Amino acid sequence: MATINGNYNNLAAGYLFPEIAKRAKAFLEKNPGIQIMRLGIGDTTHPLPKELIARMKEGVEKLAHKETYTGYADNSFGMARLRKAIADRYRGWGCPIHDTDIFVSDGAKPDSANIQSIFGLNNVVAVQDPAYPVYVDSNVIAGRGGTWDGIRYAGLVYMPCTEENGFFPALPDKKVDLIYICSPNNPTGAVATKEQLKAFVDYAIANKAVIIFDAAYAAYISDPSLPKSIFQIKGATSCALEINSFSKEAGFTGVRLGWTVVPQELAAEDAVPGKIQTLWMRRQNTMFNGASNIAQEGGIAALSPEGSKGCKAVIDYYMNNARIIKQGLEKIGIKVFGGINAPYIWLQTPGKMDSWQFFDKLLTETHVVGTPGVGFGPNGQGYFRLSAFGHTENVQKAVESVQKNLKI
């Protein structure tokens, strides 16, 4: 008698973004002809730089010829050229990363979800609150969530990110084992300073904890004093791994390409240096079969001088959108955060109104779809995420509609 993984029954609600899609669809069905403006999901919309297009077409063409055709690679970790190009970037920032510390994947989301599986079920997990839902949901599915009380999972440690602490948390007030940190942060748009990260690295070393650092938006940092990688903090290779992606840097949300850095030095209570890297190698070789070879050619192009110039131009385009949203909302007295070194604007709902209520209000009054802050954790209540991805003319229209039609 086959039975299901009962942990799924502990999941609080449907995954956030499909729920948003469902509500938007229902609105459209009730209001046919209305043009919805989407500032919801953090999804890229801009065409890819031509360097990337050309290289991926070459990647396809390679598959048309016996001499250049490739099937499975020797392992699931990515092309050597791509691993080197990624590691080179880290080394350029002064991070002691080897090519073999880089594990190419089909994106930051699967890696964020799967990384917990190489750790024991008894690890206490700490997450920023609010946080990208995948950290919480993947741990709940694995069985680390404990009971859901309607607001929080009893088994998780929530690290509040609030206006008071500039949306970067204090160290956990109890001993924790796995710590998820996302910077630049999704959803708040806050970016950790070197000093803030150093405090967590020191904590992790002292407590033999492991930091899972999500840097998927690192390419959006323009302030040179802010760290783009946790490995810019001394000692981090012994206590942290880092997840990143080509999705937002190169517009690869649909192409699917990311990577995780698991340093050789990384250790844990019952794992000598090298062991955790070996576990991730084993996990990827057993349960994954490499990222698409076409996407990997595109990734190599994105890291080339020409390609990265093209990617940078797209990022500037989105960051101009961020400025439009930020300034446009501030003009009508809405309090906004983020949007300077990250493509997300974190707004305080007028009167700290319930996030989902504001979602419905914004949709009904202005036809703009955003993301309810509470969907990212209890401390997201009264907040709302807007994304800078989109075509500027649409972003402008959306902001104008909010300015004109939102009844505050």
Next chain:
Amino acid sequence: MATINGNYNNLAAGYLFPEIAKRAKAFLEKNPGIQIMRLGIGDTTHPLPKELIARMKEGVEKLAHKETYTGYADNSFGMARLRKAIADRYRGWGCPIHDTDIFVSDGAKPDSANIQSIFGLNNVVAVQDPAYPVYVDSNVIAGRGGTWDGIRYAGLVYMPCTEENGFFPALPDKKVDLIYICSPNNPTGAVATKEQLKAFVDYAIANKAVIIFDAAYAAYISDPSLPKSIFQIKGATSCALEINSFSKEAGFTGVRLGWTVVPQELAAEDAVPGKIQTLWMRRQNTMFNGASNIAQEGGIAALSPEGSKGCKAVIDYYMNNARIIKQGLEKIGIKVFGGINAPYIWLQTPGKMDSWQFFDKLLTETHVVGTPGVGFGPNGQGYFRLSAFGHTENVQKAVESVQKNLKI
């Protein structure tokens, strides 16, 4: 103090294929200049049909224009056009499959590995012996393996596939909950008949078990009396799910594209019809982000009339290789199985010699790399897998080398 998932320590050995690569590499280092002939990993080598190349280039070109650019899809299940094309094929075989039963992924390997995660840890798992290692390893990592006694995992039920039963197992002799069946079989090349599958479907319905059917080589079946899908068996939608792939059918081992059929009707002891499909939807939406949009365009092309004609020609090419291997080995008195409706030749080692010993012997004497049968399970001991993938001229050379140089 972070700790690791101790189940990894229960894994018997390194994943099979990296181990083979390691031994081949060591041989090459000791014997520089020698040309190794690979009939080992089941990896495609033939260029893709031009229809697929053209369509994937169009897929890349779409990403170059604002009007046709796509990022994330609404869900992680695949493009509607592709899901429909796949479901249409099943319906063409008389299987009652809906478009929404199809879940597109980045390949059969990740799906084979991840599918167990939606089931409870107390399910008793039955595998064919020998079997594709991912079924066993993913369950061991999840914690269903129990102790390893040097040959078998105490927690798994092994269903022997032997010369006597034509390499298709009898029903399990005890009650099991999850049953992995692969047909056409990797590694034995055996294909289950409708009657054989019906017996398992009846067993699963009677015992509320779930069959995980791996049909990744279905496109290699030429005998019209043999089932290409378990859903050709009446009642199977209530007790089975099916995993398949474009890897071997369309040469997509490097492009990465597969699918899993989770029928709406599928039920379990504690899951009404619909529930298991919902769990897989939740799993994929939380831990996966869709297959590459470029690969999906290629998949649509592979299922088109022109594209599938091209794919069929490549399959015929490989099956001609299979014939060359089979007949070539039979000529020198080696007993071989499979290779008729599957791209694998399963040979009995001379004198039922130890599989790894034969690996070393074959490599040293003939410079041919194959796959030790015991790597697929204890009943693979004394057997050896050769793969029909490869360029015909190389396959011919390899067979000639075996004929000439193998000391039997």
